[in-house]
Amino acid sequence: MxxxxxxxxxxxxxxxxxxxxxxxxxxxxxxxxxxxxxxxEEAPPPPPPAPDMAMVLKDWRGVITPADRDRYGRRAEAWSHALEQARRQPGSGDLFALGDLINPAKVLADPQPPTGNYRCRTVKLGSQGGDEGLGYVVYGWFGCRIDRTPEGLRLSKLTGSQRPEGLLYPEDGRHMVFLGGMALASEHVAPAYGAQEGRNLVGMVERIGDERWRLVLPWPRNESNLDILELVPAR
Incomplete structure (x- = not known):
């Protein structure tokens, strides 16, 4: 025209x-x-996919309290002191049967455990009472679970009188950081991290074998100097 x-x-x-x-x-x-x-006639490019909100996490460094940052930073000291007491002082259970579970150098790649049900047991190493207390206590098996939530992966111990619960934060190719709270006795849920300073837990999740993980909690508030929660998938 x-x-x-x-x-x-x-x-x-x-x-x-x-x-x-x-x-x-x-x-x-x-x-x-x-x-x-x-x-x-060309269609515009599609918008990028929305992020998976279950994987969007805050950096744990922006969440952790100063006191727990100190405990976390001294975890190597906790290992050394607790193992020295455990090997020297009497305890409850078979310490030498634990193998790699109490070897701080045994850390494998790919630390993230899959979601699902787990068998879990607590091992307490060292004594806050010095030479007067037990050097170690190996507890029996309880139930644990790992769920994917909008906040990220959540680890919960389901049974027992002391039940840690909290989020797993990505850290590097061999470690995840755990920040949570402790539920006691008949309490239905653990307090959220930061809600009660005396119940706060800080630790590290590591893979130590095929389908075998541990949660290492340095300098717990009571009894021991290092707590380990062993995790294996429930069958």
């Missing part, structure tokens, strides 16, 4: 006028050949 109008216009003008208007005619002709963007 634009070409027809231009042809009619050119036919009615003098040669001098045609020479003067030639640049304008060229611009209009080129514009008429261009396809407007809003008539393009």
């Amino acid at each position: 634009v070409s027809a109008v231009l042809s009619s216009f050119v036919a009615r003008t003098s040669p001098a006028m045609r020479r003067a208007c030639a640049p304008l005619a060229l611009v209009l002709a080129l514009g008429a050949c261009a396809t407007p963007r809003y008539f393009s």
